[in-house]
Amino acid sequence: MARMTFDRRRALAGGFGLLIGLFLVLLGPAAPASAHAALVATDPGNGTIVPDAPNKVTLTFSESVQLVSGKIQVLAPDGSRADQGEPTVDGGTLTIPLRSGGGRGTYLVSFRVISADSHPIGGSITYSVGAASTPPTSTVDDSKVDPVVRALIPVGKYLGYAGLVLLVGPALVLALLWPHRLSRRGPSRVVWTGLGLVGFSTLMAIWLQVPYSIGTGLFDVRVGDLRDVLGSTFGAVMLVRIGVLCAAALLLRPLLKGAGESKTDLALLGVLGVAALATWPLTGHPTASPVAGVSVVVDAIHLAAMSVWLGGLVMLGGFLLRLANERELAAILPIWSRWAATAVTALILAGVVQALIEVASLDGLVNSTYGRLILVKVALAGVVLGVAWFSRRLVRSKQAEASPRGLRRVVWIELAITAVVLGVTAALVQIAPPRTAEAAESAATSSTVSQTVTSSTMALQVDIFPATVGNNSIHLYAYTPDNKPLTVVEWTGTAALESKGIEPIQIPLLRITDFHAVGDIALPSAGQWTFKFTVRTSDIDQETLSMTANIS
Known part of the structure; x- marks a missing residue:
């Protein structure tokens, strides 16, 4: 009866942590701006009056952008289309060709593009030829994002992170630490669940990217719009992730059945794991970083360390501390302790480098939503590290073999807190980092x-x-x-x-x-x-x- 009470409390604690994490995720998108590129210059300048009609309009953004079909237009003072031909993009410069012989008055330029980190950015500017007049009304809703779509995107990312935890760490423990005498049925279910969550979150991301990009509702998705997303950099990365998951599913079967997996299969799984982890930074903030190559590698290391550490904790608390005997635990726990220490060290170092790149200044850390969430994440991570230090001390003192129940309790506390940390992480990817806000402010002041x-x-x-x-x-x-x-x-x-x-x-x-x-x-x-x-x-x-x- 006492054991049932403890298990129930443990489940409630873990569930409560998960709910808090999801709550933070849902709060994340309510930030003032989710677009992560800034319009830093225009030619003609916004609000200026030029003597003669230009033959093109040039918009310059703080990072490279991609076009959204049908979402870029220039309206003449009489409301007619002043643009002609297709707009072009070269890095962060968008060029819109114009008809010759434009009339005098105020022109309206409306745009919606996709930034390098897969977020839409929309807006409008005006310029006048000869003299200002009443600006025309745009027929393009350039900045709208459906609130349901906005809320579901971080939820999908949270599911993806949770899937990585249940896939990477458990697979590694099964391959290198799992006792041969123990059944693999339970851990196999965990791994398949993780694979399924990553696959579902990927398909969810592809679907949501369509209305997110063009500003429509959740189910207002046309085949052509879906084709455009799949043909973009975001779509290509998502398709690579799906391919990697399919290949991993085939190679995981012998490992999960305990059917004598080969070293070649394990090596291939390692390569596929690295490829899968790299797809996350390739569709996020790191690609728009001033040092994109460094940011992508650091973010992949961050994800890998998180997945190994938390996934290992799931295996430890859910199975090994309950099923393994004292002799097996005596062999497993010291190895796991070294793994955890290495993973946590990598997690901290990668996190610090990421924060330095994205936040860039003390003011950005303290006075921005992104920076304050970083501080919340650091505080929660500090609590987790304290708990992890205590569990490592238990392992070193040999008390865990004699009383694994106490260590299990510590492990579940770690997992409950890290559920909240994952929620904060999922919220961060939807919020513009301070370097983007600083670029926009610099453009506004010049x-x-x-x-x-x-x-x-x-x-x-x-x-x-x-x-x-x-x-x-x-x-x-x-x-x-x-x-x-x-x-x-x-x-x-x-x-x-x-x-x-x-x-x-x-x-x-x-x-x-x-x-x-x-x-x-x-x-x-x-x-x-x-x-x-x-x-x-x-x-x-x-x-x-x-x-x-x-x-x-």
């Missing part, structure tokens, strides 16, 4: 100041770049009240910062065309600067227009 000042006889567009302390470029465009280019004979300009006692500084201006002039000026201090421009259009006609701009 935008051009663009203003149009008017009088009864003209409109003057002024572009100042980069609008920061130091050297700045100024472009001036003159138009008539009805938005036609205005011929200017002479340009003069000054810049002053009265709040800091800086008297007007002359801006040398060079006439480029009849209605366009450029100049360069060094602004020595931040603040609200006043710019004055005198535009002479004939021997007797001139206007002086002024504006203020914040220089940071």
Whole structure:
């Protein structure tokens, strides 16, 4: 009766840990942004006014991207399509060709692409030709992600991680530590369950990637859209994983039956295991890392160490400590203890390297959702390491052979806590790392100041770049009240910062065309600067227009 009570408590503890982990997974996608690439530059610039219609629009992202069919368009001021032909991608640069002879007014560029780590990124920008007008309305929902799809993606990843734990570690224990006299039926079920979970999570990931990519509902999946996903880098990696799982299933049968598996089969299983583990970082953050090669290897090591350690704990707590005799445990536990120490060391080192690459700064660690989840993961891992140290001490003191029940209890505590750690890990892959947010913020703070000042006889567009302390470029465009280019004979300009006692500084201006002039000026201090421009259009006609701009 006492044993039944303990087993029931153990099951409840493990289940409670799993539920907490799933709860954290479901909370993860509620972060403000799940897209892991940032739009860092556009040409024409967002919100700017250009004198002539461009022949293309260029969008530059912080990492390489892939196209989503039918999700990129440019609308003219009258709502018609201004783009022509197919857009192209070269790394992180998206180029959209435009029709020639575009009319004057405001254009809307809508886009939805897939970032290198398989997450969609969508948005829109505007630019104007000649003068601004009311922007057209986009027919592309460029940023939508169905909430059901968003919630199911981390759940699928959690199932995949759990499958790795039940597959890799138990298979390794069966191959190298399992006593010949013991039945393999129970462990075989664990391994097949792990294989099934990894396979199911892979198929689930492929299906969910379709509505995730194009912004539709869970069951709004067309054959063509599925074909596009399977033809992408994400789809290719998933198909490789399925192929590896099928090959592993054939090689696992002799091992699980105890039918005298060969060393060649075990070596092939090891190779397949490495190939399978590599498919996780190839569809996640590591591929978009500044040091992608290092990140992919480190992430694969992280997953391998986690799978060996936790999978071994499942075998230890679920079978060996219950079924093996004292002599067998005396031989198994010291070996397992060394395995666990090696796996935990690799886990910690790989985790530290990953965090340094993705977080990049102390501010990112403390003030971002991604960084705070890293801290939660580290705290939970610290608790697990404390429990693991206690269990290792039990093994070394030889108390485990005499009383394996106490060690089993410690093992199940480790597994309950690590269920939560897996949940945090599954949440992390859905949240943009701080390096992405910093790239987006940097792009936002380096935008051009663009203003149009008017009088009864003209409109003057002024572009100042980069609008920061130091050297700045100024472009001036003159138009008539009805938005036609205005011929200017002479340009003069000054810049002053009265709040800091800086008297007007002359801006040398060079006439480029009849209605366009450029100049360069060094602004020595931040603040609200006043710019004055005198535009002479004939021997007797001139206007002086002024504006203020914040220089940071």
